[in-house]
Amino acid sequence: MRDVFIAGTGQTDIGEHWDRSLKDLAVEAVCAALPAERRGEVDCLLVGNMLSGELASQENLGACAADWAGLGPVEAVKIESACASGGAAFREGYLRVASGASDCALVLGVEKMTDLLPDGVSAGLALAADGDTENLHGATFVALNALIMRRYMHENGCRHEDFSGFAVNAHRNAAANARAMFRREVTGEDYARACMVASPINLLDSSAICDGAGAVLLCADPQALGNARRIRVTGSGAACDTIAVASRQDPLQLLAAELSSRRALAGAGRKAEDIDLFELHDAFSIMAVLSLEACGFAPRGRGLRLALEGEIGPRGRVPIATRGGLKARGHPVGATGVLQVIDAVAQLRGEAGASQVPEARVAMTQNIGGSGASIYTHILEAEG
């Protein structure tokens, strides 16, 4: 396998882009990641997207994005793995370049969600759950996560307010990210007052419906990088779990997170202790807790302690959501996995401003589809 380097990144602002289309967002991200004079070098475009057909009336998104971004007759395809579509597309790009099938792969993550009313968007998102045993019965993702969070609180004897640190950290970090959706800090009191969505999940436990796109250029030739600090993708892992939460032996164990992180770390020759920052999938606070535990950053039932002890901030032991995470940077679902990589690259290049993790050299990103059904984990390292 060849070394794979990140040769460029670009993204849109994340938020409610009522006046912009899916194509428009995709084109902006591609143009930001790829200087016009280098378009000819790209030999494949991999588009991570979940709901372009449901929410934006557009399938065949690979060809569509390549066409509108001016990439000509390049090979292009949409890759779908629910909210992990971006992570899946990034892994596909990594594998293509590493295997020699591609020399220069452009990975795009894009989602346009705000053209429909919230009920329509929720119905679209619910398609990632088990159609027969979950969705058909009206279980939305917030409902499924609420069941998991309730179980976690019951088993571990914790209180709702113990989860406040995740939203507080995410919002504080987003305040330093010019591209983030919610650039305002929130406090523990705000968390206590936030309105309930599906008990025990309140508004500040949840990521918001939004639009956005990110693009990452992957290449095999380190000479293509120019002067930017060299970032190498050193590990990539993926795994699946049962699609329905109820089918799991243990609903509080993210098996696919455990397996995919183990595979990614093994590929990179790293251990969890080597990770300087972890861009995890905090679509809901409970998912952040379960990811921390599954990936070996905390023993089972102790993930919350990291937040309570202040260890998840940029200067803590396991910095997470360092640019705002899904909670505050925003979660345009199919774009998220690519945005996590872009956030990690900003940290590794020392460009994260007020939320910079000191001397960040090794970053891990983890993108989750469904309620833990498909998970993609990557290790990125700064070289030189």
Place this chain on the structure above:
Amino acid sequence: MKTTRPVGICGYGAYVPRLRIDARSIARVWGRLGRGFPVPEKSFPGADEDTITMSIEAARAAVDRAGIDAQRLSAVWVGTESKPYAVKPSATVVAEAIGATPFVNAADLEFACKAGSEGMQMAAAFVGSGMAEYAMAVGMDTAQGKPGDELEYTAAAGGAAYIFGPAESSAAKLAASLSFVTDTPDFFRRAHMRYPEHGMRFTGRPSYFHHTLGCARALLEETGLKPADFRWAVFHQPNPRFPREAAAELGFKPAQFERSLVCARIGNTYAGSSLLGLASVLDVAAPGERILMVSYGSGAGSDGFVFETTERVAQRRDAAPSVDCLLDRRQPVTEYARYLHNAGKIRAQ
């Protein structure tokens, strides 16, 4: 836009049903008590009230304040989005009830929350062109929020009627008017849908603020006036926060607009909202004061008006109940079921 012949408001009348339901009584049913509410309570119609009966109340008050024979009205227009009949004009019933028939133009207007101000502009044009001596515009709603929806906390009942006539006999002269309209789908109810849909935050910046501020700024520029040149400012009031923010962005001070914020006490009366706000201002305005009014209707657009009160502004003020009187005449109700019944939300078939 200016009329060729000077026109003004010769009479106005407001109406608000006496029943109020508090936000907590609604929230209790929907399990939403642990949160703040945009307004503490809202008005809703009595069991025998609807947009037609309420329009008649306001229209009678307007005729009384104008001190004219209703036969001199050449138009009666009712702007509303809660017509009792899908097909059959409300305006003919109103015109008949106040004695304006048969030589009168009557029609219902629809433009979400700006249907009433649209009628005002048309009435001014009817009189201003010389086609009519007097013309009446009503903005009235028994606004419908889907049970359990955010709008249910603010969708209220009420409105006002205005009679436009010759400027020399008016309480407030119309100095200028302007409309600002785009195709913006922030809120809508298709035929056969029971309740309107709304685009959440999309109803804010790209909708309410874009049109309200766009209309106000253009009207100020056209007239060469500044916020400081006005004693009063009136905006559409979907909640108390939006008009306050819009007013502040334009440079108006609370003393200029707080008086008009009827919404803070009874909620959003949709097509009646800015018209009630203007009535509240006319209730206390002194002669020689300038008033800016900017409505907003989803879909979307704003109508802007600059009025200047005359020596006659206070003359017939007491001929009809003031807005304050209607706001104070409140009968609190905490039974959600009674509200559902009166607002026509319980379907018998």
